[in-house]
Structures are given as C-alpha cells and as structure tokens.
Amino acid sequence: MxxxxxxxxxxxxxxxxxxxxxxxxxxxxxxxxxxxxxxxxxxxxxxxxxxxxxxxxxxxxxxxxxxxxxxxxxxxxxxxxxxxxxxxxxxxxxxxxxxxxxxxxxxxxxxxxxxxxxxxxxxxxxxxxxxxxxxxVGAWAITEPNSGSDAFGGMQATARKVGDEYVLNGSKTFITNGPYADTIVFYCKLDDGAAGGDRRDREILTFVLDRGMPGLEQSRPLRKMGLHSSPTGELFLNDVRAGADRVLSGGSGGGKESAKQNFVTERAGVAAMSLGVIEECLKLSIDYAKKRELWGQRIGDFQLIQLKLAKMEVARINVQNLVFRHIEMQKAGRTPTLAEASAMKLYAAQAASEVAMEAVQLYGGNGYMSEYRVEQLARDAKSFQIYAGTDEIQVTHIARDLLSR
Missing domain, CATH: 1.10.540.10 (Acyl-CoA dehydrogenase/oxidase, N-terminal domain)
Structure with missing residues (x-):
C-alpha cells in the first residue's frame, strides 16, 4: 500500500x-x-x-x-x-x-x-x-503509583479469595477515563496467603468492575500537561467484593498475557495518532511560512525554515509508511509482535513530538500562545512518548527481541 x-x-x-x-x-x-x-x-x-x-x-x-x-x-x-x-x-x-x-x-x-x-x-x-x-465508558486499569514501567513485577493491588468471592484492595493511577468509567477492567495479583515465594511472580488476575461498587472510589480528573480532552484519574479499592463471574479467564497466559496483547494494540495505534499530529503541524507550518513576513519577505523563503519543513515532510512519509504497513498486516490477518509494535511506537511518538516542537519554533512567539494550535498539539504529542510504555521501555522490548534471535 x-x-x-x-x-x-x-x-x-x-x-x-x-x-x-x-x-x-x-x-x-x-x-x-x-x-x-x-x-x-x-x-x-x-x-x-x-x-x-x-x-x-x-x-x-x-x-x-x-x-x-x-x-x-x-x-x-x-x-x-x-x-x-x-x-x-x-x-x-x-x-x-x-x-x-x-x-x-x-x-x-x-x-x-x-x-x-x-x-x-x-x-x-x-x-x-x-x-x-x-x-x-470503559477504563483499563493496570498502572499503579509505585510500579511505573514495572507494571507486573511492581504491582501491589491484590485479590484475596474469601468463600465464593474475591476481596480486592489497592490503587491505580494515570487511568484514562478513570473519573467517568462505567466499566473498569482491573488487573491485580492473586493473594493466596502463602508466606513464601516471590510476590513479583504471583498470578495476575483480570476483573471487570462496575461504577458504584461498594469500596470502589474514582477520583476527579487529574491536572496534566496535555491531552486535556482525555480525562485521567485514580482508582482506590478498599475491600471491594467481586464474584467469580467478574474474572476474565479465557485464552492462554492469564492476565499478564492479556495485558501484553493490549500493549501491542495500543502501541500500534500510536503510529496513526502520531501521523495525525504530524500532518496537521506540517499543514499549519506551511500555511504560516507562506503568510508570515520578515524583512520584506515571507519566512518560507529562508533556508532554516525550509529545513524545518523538509524534516517534517520526511517524518510524515516515514510514519505514514508505518501506518500503511500496519494496515497491510491487518489485511493479511497478521498481528504485529510486541517488538514490532514497540518499534512503531518508538519512532512515531518521537517524530510527532519533534515535529510539533519544531512547529512551535517555526511560529516563534506566536507558537507559544494557545490561540495558535501548534501549542496544544505539542503538549498533546509529548504524551505519546510516555503512555503505553515510555520510550525507554520500547527500546527494552525491541532489544530483547533482537538479542533473543
């Protein structure tokens, strides 16, 4: 394609x-x-x-x-x-x-x-x-205040079996849709009461929770740098009782494998998101370079501005090709590996953030003002390098795959 x-x-x-x-x-x-x-x-x-x-x-x-x-x-x-x-x-x-x-x-x-x-x-x-x-509205709750990128090993939220039910305790943070979610897919570790063994290796369970369950608290939206149109919040669970009918157990690999599959979906989608930001920043920058004049000529005639535009176009072509490749893979019935999805996200997220910041720079003082849209896009694009796994985590997943061959 x-x-x-x-x-x-x-x-x-x-x-x-x-x-x-x-x-x-x-x-x-x-x-x-x-x-x-x-x-x-x-x-x-x-x-x-x-x-x-x-x-x-x-x-x-x-x-x-x-x-x-x-x-x-x-x-x-x-x-x-x-x-x-x-x-x-x-x-x-x-x-x-x-x-x-x-x-x-x-x-x-x-x-x-x-x-x-x-x-x-x-x-x-x-x-x-x-x-x-x-x-x-749905939320997907895996990240915790003290786990960060160590989502599974550092997970502290627990589910303890009591009779025919589980009792859930713990907290989650940076949860997209958290403040407004009606349905929450919640990841936690099984607390089987065993004193020995490494807590990091305990089984991961996946529950489906509903707004209003006793003991479940959803915070107000958190203040953040960008993506203001996407509410982000915290979840607090204090002895939330969930029956076995709320445990998702289909497929192989349990909750950990379920989460990894979702990482692939989420990371591949970031390439399409990045393409949108890049295309818009390039369009706005071209329009501005044609209209804005300094020293009697439009700024688009200056080589340094042309260099910025050229680099934006190179980024646009590269990220668009990643998106086209992903579309062709879907048509062929193939799902990207975790390493492939991580590579897509790493490059595309960095490209979007760099292009958006260059757009701000091209606009000069106007680019720093909120009435000019590149300011918002630059704030939003930065999040692509953080959520669904930071740049550093993408590097780790790509390198592990390469070294395992």
Missing part, C-alpha cells in the same frame, strides 16, 4: 466534515477540561453508523460462539470496518484533538477488547456490547 484508495479518501473527507462541525467548535472547552469527550464520541458513532455495525457484528459473533464455532480475536477492531477505516478516524481526530482518540481507544480497544478476547459469552453479553457501542 503506497497511498489511500478513493474509498479511503471519501471516508476521510466525511470524517473531516464531522470534525469541522462537531469538534472544532468545542475545542477550547475540550482543551480546558470543561467538556468530557464522551458525547462527542457517541455522536461520531451514530453519525457513521458505527454503533449499529457494532451491534450487528456482536450479535453474529455471539451466535457463532453459542453454536460452538471457534472464537475469534477481533474484539478490539471496529465492527464492520476495514483496516483503513479503523485508522482514518484516528488520524483525522488527532489533527484536532488527540485526547478524543485516547479516550475512545482505551474504552473500545483496551476495555472492550479485553472483555471480548478473554470473556465468556455471558461476560461479553453483560459488558462487551455496551462498551463496543460506547453506550458505556
């Missing part, structure tokens, strides 16, 4: 029209954190029939599974859409408000994706459909 098809471009233009009508007028309220993003996301779903496609696909899938057909693993893919259709809305939304994509992606790709991959038919019917249609 070397370019978008005519059908892809029609989809892109339709999404752009919706963004111009629905998102841009609300951009200030979104970036101020005054407007939660969920009604806008639901509007996107209804406008393009994504909710009805999800319902139809879900019904077919459940019917297949009830008839005994082998389960598939497409729970995190937009129902009824091709590979390009899943990427184009991400790219276009990230040109304006990357936080919308983060909020949507965690609810759909991570929370719904985990339920649909790991849940029983009953669990999918109980939680999956509402998440896939965005009727309910």
């Amino acid at each position: 070397i370019e978008w098809s005519d059908e892809d471009l029609m989809i892109r233009d339709a999404v752009r029209g919706w963004i111009d009508a629905e998102v841009r007028p609300n951009l200030d309220a979104l970036d101020a954190g005054e407007l939660p993003p969920y009604d806008l996301i639901r509007s996107l779903y209804k406008t393009f029939g994504m909710d009805e496609m999800a319902r139809s696909s879900f019904a077919s899938r459940i019917a297949r599974e009830r008839s005994g057909e082998q389960r598939d693993d497409d729970g995190d893919r937009p129902a009824g859409g091709n590979a390009a259709m899943s990427m184009l809305p991400i790219i276009e939304l990230c040109k304006v408000s990357p936080g919308l994509v983060t909020a949507m992606g965690v609810s759909l790709g991570l929370a719904a994706g985990t339920v649909m991959k790991r849940g029983t038919v009953e669990q999918k019917e109980r939680w999956g459909l509402d998440l896939l249609t965005m009727d309910k």
Whole structure:
C-alpha cells in the first residue's frame, strides 16, 4: 500500500466534515477540561453508523460462539470496518484533538477488547456490547503509583479469595477515563496467603468492575500537561467484593498475557495518532511560512525554515509508511509482535513530538500562545512518548527481541 484508495479518501473527507462541525467548535472547552469527550464520541458513532455495525457484528459473533464455532480475536477492531477505516478516524481526530482518540481507544480497544478476547459469552453479553457501542465508558486499569514501567513485577493491588468471592484492595493511577468509567477492567495479583515465594511472580488476575461498587472510589480528573480532552484519574479499592463471574479467564497466559496483547494494540495505534499530529503541524507550518513576513519577505523563503519543513515532510512519509504497513498486516490477518509494535511506537511518538516542537519554533512567539494550535498539539504529542510504555521501555522490548534471535 503506497497511498489511500478513493474509498479511503471519501471516508476521510466525511470524517473531516464531522470534525469541522462537531469538534472544532468545542475545542477550547475540550482543551480546558470543561467538556468530557464522551458525547462527542457517541455522536461520531451514530453519525457513521458505527454503533449499529457494532451491534450487528456482536450479535453474529455471539451466535457463532453459542453454536460452538471457534472464537475469534477481533474484539478490539471496529465492527464492520476495514483496516483503513479503523485508522482514518484516528488520524483525522488527532489533527484536532488527540485526547478524543485516547479516550475512545482505551474504552473500545483496551476495555472492550479485553472483555471480548478473554470473556465468556455471558461476560461479553453483560459488558462487551455496551462498551463496543460506547453506550458505556470503559477504563483499563493496570498502572499503579509505585510500579511505573514495572507494571507486573511492581504491582501491589491484590485479590484475596474469601468463600465464593474475591476481596480486592489497592490503587491505580494515570487511568484514562478513570473519573467517568462505567466499566473498569482491573488487573491485580492473586493473594493466596502463602508466606513464601516471590510476590513479583504471583498470578495476575483480570476483573471487570462496575461504577458504584461498594469500596470502589474514582477520583476527579487529574491536572496534566496535555491531552486535556482525555480525562485521567485514580482508582482506590478498599475491600471491594467481586464474584467469580467478574474474572476474565479465557485464552492462554492469564492476565499478564492479556495485558501484553493490549500493549501491542495500543502501541500500534500510536503510529496513526502520531501521523495525525504530524500532518496537521506540517499543514499549519506551511500555511504560516507562506503568510508570515520578515524583512520584506515571507519566512518560507529562508533556508532554516525550509529545513524545518523538509524534516517534517520526511517524518510524515516515514510514519505514514508505518501506518500503511500496519494496515497491510491487518489485511493479511497478521498481528504485529510486541517488538514490532514497540518499534512503531518508538519512532512515531518521537517524530510527532519533534515535529510539533519544531512547529512551535517555526511560529516563534506566536507558537507559544494557545490561540495558535501548534501549542496544544505539542503538549498533546509529548504524551505519546510516555503512555503505553515510555520510550525507554520500547527500546527494552525491541532489544530483547533482537538479542533473543
């Protein structure tokens, strides 16, 4: 794949029209954190029939599974859409408000994706459909205050078996959608009461929790540098009782393998998000370089400005090629390895952050002002190098794969 098809471009233009009508007028309220993003996301779903496609696909899938057909693993893919259709809305939304994509992606790709991959038919019917249609907001809770990048080894949240139930305790932080989530996919370690053994190696369990459960507290949105349109919060669990019907146990490898599969989904998606930021920053920079004049000539005539634009274009081509490669892999039915997804994220996230900061520099003093959109995009792009695993973690996963060959 070397370019978008005519059908892809029609989809892109339709999404752009919706963004111009629905998102841009609300951009200030979104970036101020005054407007939660969920009604806008639901509007996107209804406008393009994504909710009805999800319902139809879900019904077919459940019917297949009830008839005994082998389960598939497409729970995190937009129902009824091709590979390009899943990427184009991400790219276009990230040109304006990357936080919308983060909020949507965690609810759909991570929370719904985990339920649909790991849940029983009953669990999918109980939680999956509402998440896939965005009727309910989902959160995916793995990060803890003291674990950071050591998500599994440093995990302190526990589940202790008491009779037919589990008692959950612990806290999570930096949880996308945490303040507003209706459904929470929660990772913790099994506390089997054994005194010996390394706590780091204990089994990881995955639970599905609902807003309002006794002992579950969801914080207000945290203040942060960027991605203000994506609410982030903390979760506190104090003796939360969860029945065995809330444990996701399907698939191989348990909760740890489930989380790793989601890391692949999330990291590959960052390439599409980065492409959106890069394309928008390049477009804004070109427009500004043509209009802004110094010493009687437009700044685009100066070689240093031309160098900035040229480097932005090189980054755009490279990241677009990563996205095209990912689309071709999906068409071929192949999922990237963790190392491949990490490589995509590492390069794309760094490129987006560098391009956005260069755009700020090209704008000069205006670039530092919030009325010029490159300022917001630069703040938002920096988050790509941190969430879904920092740059340093991506390097580790890539290098381990290379050294294991």
